[in-house]
Amino acid sequence: MATDETSPLLLPVEQDTTGPKEDTMSTLLWKTGAVFGATAVGLGAFGAHGLKKHISDPNKLANWSTAAQYQLIHSVALLVASNNPVAGAFFTAGMTMFSGSLYALTLDTERFRFMGPVTPLGGLCLIAGWLTLAFGKRGAAMRWPRV
Template sequence: MATDETSPLLPNVESEEPARNQNTMSGTLFWRTGAVFGAAAVGLGAFGAHGLKKRISDPNKLANWSTAAQYQLIHSVALLVASNNPVAGTLFTAGMTMFSGSLYALTLDTERFRFLGPVTPLGGLCLMAGWLALAFGKRGAGLRWPRT
C-alpha cells in the first residue's frame, strides 16, 4: 500500500478545535438548560396539581397549566437530545419559554398578561420547528452527549 508523503501523519487538530469547542460549549449550555427546564416543569406541575387548586377553581385554567407543564417537560427531554444541534436547541428553548411561559402567566392573571395571548402559538411554532430541525438537520447531531 502506497502512502502519500505529502500528507501529515497527524490530522491538523488546530483547525478543527475551535468548532469542536464551540459545539461542546453550546451543547453543554443546551444540556443544562434542558435539565433545569425539566426540573422546573416537575415543580410547576406539582404546584399546579396541589397549590394552584387552592387559588384557582376554573378547570380550563388548571388544564392550561397542566398543558404548559407537560409540554415543558417533554421538550426539556427533547432539548437534551438536541443539545448538539444548535438550531433545534435554540428553537426548543425559545418555544418552551414562549409557549409554556405564556400559559403559566395567563393562568395566574389573565387580565394582566392578556398581551401574551399571541405569544403562545408562536412558541408552539418554535417547538414544531425544533422537531423539524432535528428531522432535517445533520443526522446524529443531537445524539452525542456533551462533554464537560
C-alpha cells in the same frame, strides 16, 4: 521599548493538553434542558396541588397542566438535541414562549392578556425544533449559517 527573552509579552502561551474541551453550546443546551425539566416537574406539582387552592376554573388548571407537560416533553427533546444549536434554540424559545405564556395567563389573565399571541408563536418554535431535527444530519452538530 526594549524586549528580551524574559519579557512577559514573549512568553509562550500554555496550551491545555488535558484533552478535548467540551462544546460550550452543547453543555449550555444540556444544562438548560435539565433546568427546564426540573422546573417543569416543580410547576406541574404546584399545579396539581397548590394552585387548586387559588384557582377553581378547570380550564385554567388544564392550561397549567398543558404548559407543564409540554415543558417537560421539550426539556427531554432539548437534552437529546443538545448537539444541535439550531434545534436547541427553537426548543428553548418555544418552551419559554408557549409554556411561559400559559403559566402567566393562568395566574392573571387580565394582566398578561398581551401574552395571548405569544402562545402560538411558541408552538411554532417547538414545531420548528422538531423539523430541524427531522431534516438535519443525525448525530451531526448543526451550525447557524453565516451571513
